[in-house]
Amino acid sequence: MSIEPFNRLVKLAARAFYDDVTTKGDNQPKTGRGDNRGIAVVVLDALTRRQWVREEDLAKELKLHSKQLRRTLRLFEEEKLVTRDHRRETAKGAKIYSAAVAATVDVQHGGKEGEEKIKLHTHSYCCLDYAQIYDVVRYRLHRMKKKLKDELEDKNTVQEYVCPNCGKRYNALDALRLVSLEDEYFHCERCNGELVAESDKLVAQDVGDGDDNARRRRREKLKDMLQKMEVQLKPLMEQLSRVKDLPVPEFGSLQAWEARASAAGRAINGDSGSNDLSRSSQGYGGTPMPFLGETKLLGPAWQVEVAFSGLDGKEEDAKSESAGTSLKVLPPWMIKQGMNLTKEQRGEVKQESKTDGTSAQPDFSDDKKSTIGTDDKKNLQDEYLKAYYAALxxxxxxxxxxxxxxxxxxxxxxSSSHSDPSKRQVGMKVKRDDDEGDDDIDWEEAPLAGNTTESYKVNDLNVEAEASGDDEDDVDWEEG
Amino acid sequence: MFFHIVLERNMQLHPRHFGRNLRENLVSKLMKDVEGTCSGRHGFVVAITGIENVGKGLIRDGTGFVTFPVKYQCVVFRPFKGEVLEAVVTMVNKMGFFAEAGPVQIFVSNHLIPDDMEFQSGDMPNYTTSDGSVKIQKDSEVRLKIIGTRVDATEIFCIGTIKDDFLGVINDPTTA
Incomplete structure (x- = not known):
């Protein structure tokens, strides 16, 4: 069950239809600061990397106010893109979810806060509904085309009438009932108001209505619009046809998903899971990863903790604090191992996020290479790293x-490029205190981390090029 | 579109009709009951052309009425979307005009009337071209194309257009 084509579909649709959507209370003035266009795209993108996610957590990860996020999600719910679930739960309930999260692959997630609270809270969860998204997008395209074509041909349209008083709508098929004896207008059945023909024309009708020129211009405009639509939405339509025969990823309801996810951690992303297995045997050895079977023994709780620090360490200051707290939580006998894990996990998280955007394979292979390469150069790199570090x-x-x-x-x-450098720094310091031998792994992450913005610093350019290439792809598409 | 089909109906016949002319009575009652009705499924029953067979009658307890299942052939008229019809204009107003094609009422809204025809109000409201050569008013005959139908259980209503090639007035009563 490949989710990747569907994610791409979601991303394309997000950019096509929700790029300039603002979700805003009507009472708020439109200020520059409050302009949240593009948020919808960001949220949808983020959802493609997750399955079921608690909305608070999502808000935190996206650094959005939860109200704003909820408004956006409500929009998507209305548009039938996401399914949401609300339930009142205790800390224990939250833990079930967190455990499920920890067990799944592509959720890089911190389910921290909720666990400490003992009160009963209503939590909302959301998840993309891929099957429905496919239908919704198709339907939307169909309607767009139909509307333009109808207007272009101007003959297969059923005229609609609306009552200005009560807002009731009629169409031409109701005409017989609406006609009145007193005058030549249609009258509303409910309030007897005079109906007005609704002009849902896409192109404003010029004043000179009967004018041939005006009409021709209007037709041209419509034709132009139709053509533009074809061109601009081509990637989307292609993706739709690509996805057509693929099995749709289904997460099921929140409860079902949780049960499944915590029961079989890697069942959901079977293919990437196997990838990880092979990789771990080669490169990382027994490195614990959240979704591997072996890691289960270590328990999801601290893994979540670690992921949290990794994610939220986007700002330097916040990061050092959170890293500190996460360290405190670890028992002393675990610190050494814990440090190791932190780095691994950080690396894992970052790769995960990158591979989400593009095809998974190349990234993985590059990753392997770099891992192996580092073993050889380890000593050299140790030195290099220290000198390099300050400058970096x-x-x-x-x-x-x-x-x-x-x-x-x-x-x-x-965010990954951001968080990783900063986290690495903290990780470094601590690590130097207790163990120098870890440096190679750390180093390996450093290049990847700094990469997104500065590729020349790093020796594995491949990863870099791919990542940035993907970005450009998206941007490109938007402009086209 | 017209169809010649076989339909079936259970006819109740009063005992006073029993006798030599039972069959004739049955048929005439059938015609009276059925012709001119409209069913959403088959359309308007225009005429009964023959009786296929009359089944065994069943005497109702208490009333003495007898129920005969009658199979009959009939011509039905059912308008379809996309069909081109000739119709007579019955009413013209600002919103468009109504026309009848036999039993079917058709509404043509003003945006489905060619753009060069404009509404003229007055004693005899009509749609006229700017040069006055073509005029649609009450009793004009028009050829129109059905673009939508509403079919209820006992009623069919259509909307049509004359905004297409070869559609429009085919016989103007004022010039004839």
Whole structure:
């Protein structure tokens, strides 16, 4: 069950239809700051990387206010893109979810806060409904085309009438009932108001209605529109046809998903799971990963903790704090191993997010290469790294500024590139304290981490090129 | 479109009709009952052309009425979307005009009337071209194309267009 084509479909649809959607309370003035266009795309993109996700957590990860997120999600619910589930649950209930999250692959997730609360809270969860999205997008395209074509031909349209008083709508098929004896207009059955023909014309009718020129111009405009639509939505339509015969990924209801996810951690992403297995045997050895069977023993709780620090460490300051707390939680005898894990996991998380965007295979193979390569050069790199580190840190801070601007375009590549350098730094310090031997792994992450913005720093350019290539692809498409 | 089909109906006949002319009475009652009705499924029953067979009658308890299942051939008229019909205009107003093709009422809204025809109100409201050569008013005959039908259990209503090639007035009563 491949989810990738469907994710691409969602992303294309998001950019096509929800790019300039603002979700906003009517009472709010439209200020520059409050302009949240593009948020919808970001949220949809984020959802493609998750399955069922608690909305608070999603909000936190996207650095959105939960109200804003909820508004966006409500829009998507109305548009039938996502399914949502609300339930009152105790901390225990939240844990079930967190465990399920920890067990699944592509959720890089911190289910922290909810666990500490003992009160009963209503939590909302949301999930993409791929089967429905496929239908909704197809239907939307169909309607767009039909509307334009009808208007173009101007003959197969059933005129609609609307009552200005009560808002009741009629169409020409009701004409017989609406005609009145007193005058030549149609009258509303309910309030006897005079109906007006509704002009849902896409192209405003010019004043000179009967004018031949005006009509011709209108037709041309329509034709133009239709053509433009064909061209601009071509990628979307192609993706639709590609997806047509594929089995649709189904997550089921929240409860079913949770049960399944926690029962069989990697069942959901069977293919990438096997990938990971093979990789772990080659490169990482016994490195625990959240979705591998062996790791189960270690328990999902601290893994979640670690993922949390990795995710939320986007800002330098916040990061160091969170990293500190996560360290505190670990028992002393575990710290060494824990550090190891942190790095691994960080690396894992980042790769995960990158592969989401593109095809999974190339990234993985590159990853393997770099891992093997690092073993050889380990000593050299140790030295290199230390000298390099200070310079890199400076650079990163500069980068951060630049990267912030990009944030709207692509949330994940950016955020991962962001969080990783900073986290790496903290991780480094701690690591030096207890263990130098870990450096190779750390180093390996560093290149990947810094990559998105500065490729020349790093020696595995392949990963870099692919990641950025993907980004450009998206952007490109938007402009086209 | 017209169809010649076989339909079946259970006829109740009063005992006073029993006798030599039972069959004739049955048929005439059938015609009276059925012709001119409309069913959503088959359309308007225009005429009964023959009786296929009359089944065995069943005497109703208490009333003495007898129920005969009658199979009959008839001509039905059922309008379809896309069909081209000739119709007589019955009413013209600002919103368009109504026309009848036999039993079927058809409404042509003003945006489905060619753009060069404009509504003229007055004693005899009509749609006229700017040069006055073509005029649609009450009793005009028009050829129109059905673009939508509403079929209820006992009623069929259509909307049509004359905004297409070869559609429009075919016989103007004022010039004839």
């Amino acid at each position: 840190y400076k650079k990163q801070q500069e980068l951060e500024e630049a990267a912030k601007k990009q944030e709207e375009l692509s949330d994940i590549p950016l």
